[in-house]
Amino acid sequence: MGLTLIGLNHRSAPVEIRERLYWPVAEVPGVLQKLSGASGTHAVLLSTCNRTEFYLSENYPQALEVISRQASARLGQPLDPYAYVLQERDVAEHLFRVAAGMDSLVLGESQVQGQVREAWEAAQTSADPVLHRLFQSALRAGGRVRAETALGAGAASVPSASVELAHKIFGDLSGRKALVLGSGEMAELAMGLLISEGVRTAMVAHRHLEHAAQIAEKLGGRAVEYGEAWPMFAEVDIVVTSTAAPHAIVTGRQVSEAVARRGGRPLCILDIAVPRDVDPAVGRLDNVFLYDIDDLQGVVAANIGIRRREVPAAERIVQQELRHFWDWYTGRGAVDAIRQLRDHADGLRAVELERALRRLEHLDPADRERVEYLTRALMNKFLHGPTLALRAAAGNGNDRELADAVRRLFGLREAPTQPNQESTRQ
Amino acid sequence: MLTELHLAALTFYALTGALVAVPLLRLPGGTVRGTPALVAAFAAVAVHFAALLAYARTTGALPLSGIAPAVSSLGFLVGLLAFLVLWLTRERAIALVAAPLVVVLLVAALSTGFGPTLSGVSPRGPWFVLHVGASLLGLALIAVAFAASALYLLQHRELKARRFGAVFQAFPPLEQLDRINYIALVLGFPTLTLGVVLGAGYVGLEVGIRQIGPAHLGVGLGAWVVLGAMAGLRLAGRLRGRRAALGAIAGFAVIAASYTTLVLLQHGFRRFL
Numbered sequence: 001m002g003l004t005l006i007g008l009n010h011r012s013a014p015v016e017i018r019e020r021l022y023w024p025v026a027e028v029p030g031v032l033q034k035l036s037g038a039s040g041t042h043a044v045l046l047s048t049c050n051r052t053e054f055y056l057s058e059n060y061p062q063a064l065e066v067i068s069r070q071a072s073a074r075l076g077q078p079l080d081p082y083a084y085v086l087q088e089r090d091v092a093e094h095l096f097r098v099a100a101g102m103d104s105l106v107l108g109e110s111q112v113q114g115q116v117r118e119a120w121e122a123a124q125t126s127a128d129p130v131l132h133r134l135f136q137s138a139l140r141a142g143g144r145v146r147a148e149t150a151l152g153a154g155a156a157s158v159p160s161a162s163v164e165l166a167h168k169i170f171g172d173l174s175g176r177k178a179l180v181l182g183s184g185e186m187a188e189l190a191m192g193l194l195i196s197e198g199v200r201t202a203m204v205a206h207r208h209l210e211h212a213a214q215i216a217e218k219l220g221g222r223a224v225e226y227g228e229a230w231p232m233f234a235e236v237d238i239v240v241t242s243t244a245a246p247h248a249i250v251t252g253r254q255v256s257e258a259v260a261r262r263g264g265r266p267l268c269i270l271d272i273a274v275p276r277d278v279d280p281a282v283g284r285l286d287n288v289f290l291y292d293i294d295d296l297q298g299v300v301a302a303n304i305g306i307r308r309r310e311v312p313a314a315e316r317i318v319q320q321e322l323r324h325f326w327d328w329y330t331g332r333g334a335v336d337a338i339r340q341l342r343d344h345a346d347g348l349r350a351v352e353l354e355r356a357l358r359r360l361e362h363l364d365p366a367d368r369e370r371v372e373y374l375t376r377a378l379m380n381k382f383l384h385g386p387t388l389a390l391r392a393a394a395g396n397g398n399d400r401e402l403a404d405a406v407r408r409l410f411g412l413r414e415a416p417t418q419p420n421q422e423s424t425r426q
Numbered sequence: 427m428l429t430e431l432h433l434a435a436l437t438f439y440a441l442t443g444a445l446v447a448v449p450l451l452r453l454p455g456g457t458v459r460g461t462p463a464l465v466a467a468f469a470a471v472a473v474h475f476a477a478l479l480a481y482a483r484t485t486g487a488l489p490l491s492g493i494a495p496a497v498s499s500l501g502f503l504v505g506l507l508a509f510l511v512l513w514l515t516r517e518r519a520i521a522l523v524a525a526p527l528v529v530v531l532l533v534a535a536l537s538t539g540f541g542p543t544l545s546g547v548s549p550r551g552p553w554f555v556l557h558v559g560a561s562l563l564g565l566a567l568i569a570v571a572f573a574a575s576a577l578y579l580l581q582h583r584e585l586k587a588r589r590f591g592a593v594f595q596a597f598p599p600l601e602q603l604d605r606i607n608y609i610a611l612v613l614g615f616p617t618l619t620l621g622v623v624l625g626a627g628y629v630g631l632e633v634g635i636r637q638i639g640p641a642h643l644g645v646g647l648g649a650w651v652v653l654g655a656m657a658g659l660r661l662a663g664r665l666r667g668r669r670a671a672l673g674a675i676a677g678f679a680v681i682a683a684s685y686t687t688l689v690l691l692q693h694g695f696r697r698f699l
Contacts (some may be wrong), residue, residue, distance in 0.1 A: 153595075165585075165597060168585060168599050169595065169601065170599060170600075171599035171600075171601045181516070233428040236648060262665075263663060263666070263669070264665070264666040264667040264668075264669060265666070266667060286668070287667055287668065289585050289586065291588065295588045298588065299590045302594075302595075303592065306595065406507065
């Protein structure tokens with residue numbers, strides 16, 4: 001058996017199991033080295049918060065045992081109930097789908113592409129040409145899916161939906177000013193994303209000034225009390241609210257005057273609090289765009305819907321790339337055998353040609369060239385049939401047996417494996 | 427040849443519009459990246475340019491005199507400007523308005539016909555060429571402002587109504603559309619002003635005031651006043667966003683409606699342009 005995968009993911013194991021079997025990237029080379037020492041196998045370890053998977057290029061029985069033993073020891077219980085094992089083509093298809101974000105908890109999420117790349121890079125010394133090629137092909141499939149479909153389009157979480165809405169109003173967010181009212185994990189996450197897009201936190205308002213100062217320091221803004229925040233509605237572009245108030249604290253009466261001074265500039269208000277902080281009447285003011293938590297979840301749902309519709313297109317790309325990889329994978333034995341056969345025949349031809357030309361010294365250069373051409377043509381004719389047969393066998397997956405037969409018939413030795421022969425990066 | 431090239435350009439403009447509209451239909455796998463639309467738009471503009479070039483070579487005059495050539499030139503300028511917006515911003519939604527607009531202009535040009543007017547085309551002086559050229563460019567810029575404004579109002583409505591469907595996904599951000607509107611107006615006004623000044627020179631030096639019909643004067647000056655008012659308000663910072671979009675659409679509608687009405691009333695539209 002060739003390609004083998006043993007692992008677990010968010011569908012087969014709960015988070016308390018997954019988190020115990022998570023290896024940070026820095027630890028991965030050591031794990032792979034230990035595995036190689038114990039079983040002699042080539043492997044890549046993909047470990048993320050949603051999956052831990054060992055990709056092996058050859059199924060050494062002891063490799064699976066070693067992995068199972070190590071993982072069970074780390075878990076403190078048997079791995080078997082949570083693990084799955086895939087082989088050959090299923091391994092490649094699975095990895096291609098993972099890299100494309102089709103096997104992720106959130107369909108189409110893009111982070112996994114980087115994680116697959118990191119896993120491959122961490123296994124530069126432990127992976128063989130087959131695994132290098134497998135991961136290169138998977139990354140290419142993932143890249144194509146992202147470029148040619150909308151599988152990763154739009155925001156898929158409430159904080160990123162906040163950013164998407166702000167983008168739809170302002171376009172480029174760099175230099176925009178934001179006001180944060182209250183605290184709250186979701187609001188901080190949303191602000192973190194907005195800041196990463198270039199938004200500047202102008203002010204943080206909170207019922208308790210000390211608390212506001214803490215948040216302001218974290219977000220790079222100035223702390224004020226609620227009362228001072230209302231005039232700022234005339235200056236800032238984005239307002240994020242997330243207070244624990246039991247009723248609306250932002251009303252039309254408080255902010256309408258400030259909004260009127262904006263000169264037609266749009267104001268985006270993201271109310272992430274439950275109960276809501278902003279009176280819906282504020283959203284009816286001219287050039288004010290008010291969104292609450294339901295709206296943000298609506299953006300996420302709409303984007304997930306779009307992503308789902310893109311699955312067939314993504315699937316087609318995965319199958320195309322899988323076919324390319326599989327043709328290469330199954331044809332490897334044939335390619336080596338064909339090359340060896342041709343080298344062998346060409347060597348014999350060269351020796352016999354030289355011997356013959358020594359006896360035919362009277363021939364002029366043009367005739368000598370004709371003789372050489374004749375030998376090449378004969379060699380190509382003789383090798384044509386076996387070459388076609390080997391290629392056809394590769395297509396059917398029977399190339400190994402036939403390649404062995406050819407080697408035995410012609411007295412060829414198997415080509416030695418060159419570990420990093422095909423590890424060129426994309 | 428002229429008709430065939432115009433029909434080819436018309437097909438490419440229609441194709442551009444269709445390619446941009448595909449994601450709005452929300453078909454499975456219907457997401458189309460910007461490149462095919464950009465290529466189709468480039469092909470449309472290139473073929474349209476070839477058609478106008480063929481006209482110039484056939485008649486020995488620029489395609490500015492006569493209804494069909496002038497309308498086709500206007501369509502070309504609108505198409506070219508929309509292509510530039512598409513190319514520079516990678517926002518293809520502008521083609522949703524610009525492409526049908528150019529198709530309508532080309533249909534109007536083709537139905538008027540290039541053939542019968544060919545023999546009647548006589549070379550005119552530089553005042554005329556510059557006047558019509560600047561005026562058409564000014565009108566094309568208003569058309570681009572109109573296209574951006576139409577998209578602005580649709581996107582504004584979706585954002586206000588909290589609908590996150592196809593329009594929300596496919597249309598550009600509000601501020602970007604407002605900026606396109608602003609640039610088109612601020613560039614369009616001086617261009618049209620130049621057209622009006624050159625028109626005055628053309629009237630004074632080459633044809634005389636009696637040769638100019640009320641449609642010509644009315645539309646030229648009306649467009650100048652409307653565009654001037656809007657450009658002034660925008661430059662002063664008193665008009666932006668939704669109101670600016672409504673203003674641009676109203677201005678475009680006033681110009682188009684007054685031109686059509688005056689031409690129909692005058693019955694002498696062959697003299698116009």
